[in-house]
Amino acid sequence: MTKKLHPQTLAIRGGKEETQYREHNQALFMTSSFMWESAAHAADLFSKKVKGFTYTRTANPTTAAFEKRLAQLEGAERAVATSSGMSAIQAAFFTFLQAGDHIVSGRGLFGTTAGFIDTVVRKFGIEVSYVSTTDIGEWQAAIRPNTKLFFLETPSNPLGEVADLRALADLAHRHGALLAVDNSLMSPYGQRPLEQGADISVQSATKALDGHGRVAGGVLAGSEALMAQVAVYCNSCGLAISPFNSWELLSGIETLSLRMEKQFAQALAVAQWLQTQPQVKAVYYSGLPEHPQRELVERQQNGGGIVIGFELEDQAAAWKVIDSVEVFSRTANLGDVRSTITHPWTTTHARMSPEDKLAAGITQGLVRLSVGLEVVEDLIDDLKQAFA
Template identity: 80%
Template sequence: MTQKLHPQTLAIRGGKSQTEYLEHNQALFLTSSFMWEDAAHAEALFAKKVKGYTYTRTANPTIAAFEQRVSALEGAERSVATSTGMSAIQAAFFTFLQAGDHVVSSRNLFGTTAGFINGVVTKFGIGVSLVSQTDLAEWRAAIRENTKLLFLETPSNPLGEVADLRALAELAHEAGALLVVDNSLMSPAGQQPLALGADISVQSATKAIDGHGRVMGGVLSGSEALMNQVAMYCNSCGLAMSPFNAWTLLSGLETLAVRMEKQFANALEVAQWLQTRPQVKAVYYAGLPNHPQADLVQSQQNGGGIVIGFEVENQEQAWAVIDRVALFSRTANLGDVRSTITHPWTTTHGRMSPEDKLAADIRPGLVRLSVGLEYAGDLIDDLAQALG
């Protein structure tokens, strides 16, 4: 076929390495290294005079197939797979930053990401300024002459705050900086940051891309020039994805679009129901019609996402809800076909100081849901009995 295929088709058909056996599914190349025909062939491979594979830490056909399919969904020239979502974020920072550089980051981040930025990045002499996710004036005021990178996740985890990616991309590029966006909560089926001006889209493939809570992985997407640098960093630091994990994640990509469409719809139904409950003080979900940035959500997302935050009176009540649920899985993972529930104050954001949590609007009464593929009415019934 000569016509350009839709990304959803490429997520199923793209990037497949075909062996002499004409296997229908992508083959799993479970090998640490690859052989060469002779010494001259080895020299050509290592010098990149010819295409091929030498060592799985550098490249592997199964991992390459996964990267190519993610690129198709993200609208990227190239993607680089890593061992976890956090290793992908590490690569996004340390490929392009050195001592003396400066980063502007949203303070509304996943707890482990916030810990990495504040506790690891700063140890290497890199300055960090934290700003409001949604206040463009704060972003602008925080930029310095040595600012090299702007970073955020949108929607934010777990409060669903949405940043204007087009405006932030313009701001970053005026300053000669890169805009890096964590796309884990939406996946490429729900949002394409590169099309909105971002330089790098990074995500935890462990979440929605897998969708079944099976394996871990991360992936970065962007231009060929940027991703070539990322690939060199990941190779040098040993951040490679496992071929088995890539093979598993390929099946996740094949169903990603249809899963996200249904999970977004389920999440909206659950969020709207939560708004009617007298025990619930506030509901945070980017897909709600009364969301503070509803127009922005419609302009850059294909739905509200899968994560809902809602607040009850205090930690005691939050724990009671979590302890009473029967269908929701009590776990910190998200993006699964199985709905999950957790208490951010003591789990995902537990390592942050109380002051930092409150600054990020993470309060003791906050509960986070990741909505899966179960029948929405059953999820609502479960929450109804848990709320009492």
């Protein structure tokens, strides 16, 4: 078909790997290896003279379908799937960096990502400068002759800070650096970083892509030239996703746009209710009309996302609300059809030092919500009784 298909159609129809049996649903290929017709055929497969599959660590038909579908949704030439969101971030870094290189990163990162950068990436002689996610002047001032990568989350987790991706892409490219964007909080439904000039869109498929809290996975998307290098790194380091997880993620993607549309709307309703509560000192959600970067949000995002941060007086107040909810799940996952609640200071950002947490805006009174598909009135009533 020559007509460009809508993302929701691609989420259902895109990238299918079909066998001679003409199965309607994507088949699950639970096998570690694949056979060849002859020694010559094996030689052709391993030398890439012919296309095919040899070993699941390298490629698998089910995973190939997942990768093709994600590439279509992200507007990318190619995508590479990995075992988790963190392994996808690892691949984004170590495929393109070596000792002596320099990274500029936004401060507003998921705590495990910040921990990975500080305890693993630096260990290999790679220099890191943290800057404000939103202040382009800080990014400019941090550039060095050896800067090779810009990295950030936007919106940030869980404060909803929004970076100007087009401006950052132009700045990075003027200085010979790549721009990699963690798109976990928005998914391709809510944001397509490559269309804004980013070189790599990376995300935890465990979150919205699955949407049901079932399996772990990660994915990177970008040009064929970049992703071919990523694929070699992932194959060499054994970062492959399991075929079963790819199969589950394909199922999740089929309902992605329907889930995100509803969850974005419900998150906005919860955020606006939180703004009316006297106990709440601040609400952080990029979909609010009062968001300081409202114009930018409307230009590069399709809604405000599913994650809300809100500030209470102190840790005791935050823990009291978290311990009192009856509908929200007390867990650190996000993007689920089930709404979740957690205390970032002691969970998602626990690996960071107190000073780094505060520099990133993570306080002891901060609570994070991920809004799911329960009836929104039930979610608000649950928070209401918890506050009481």
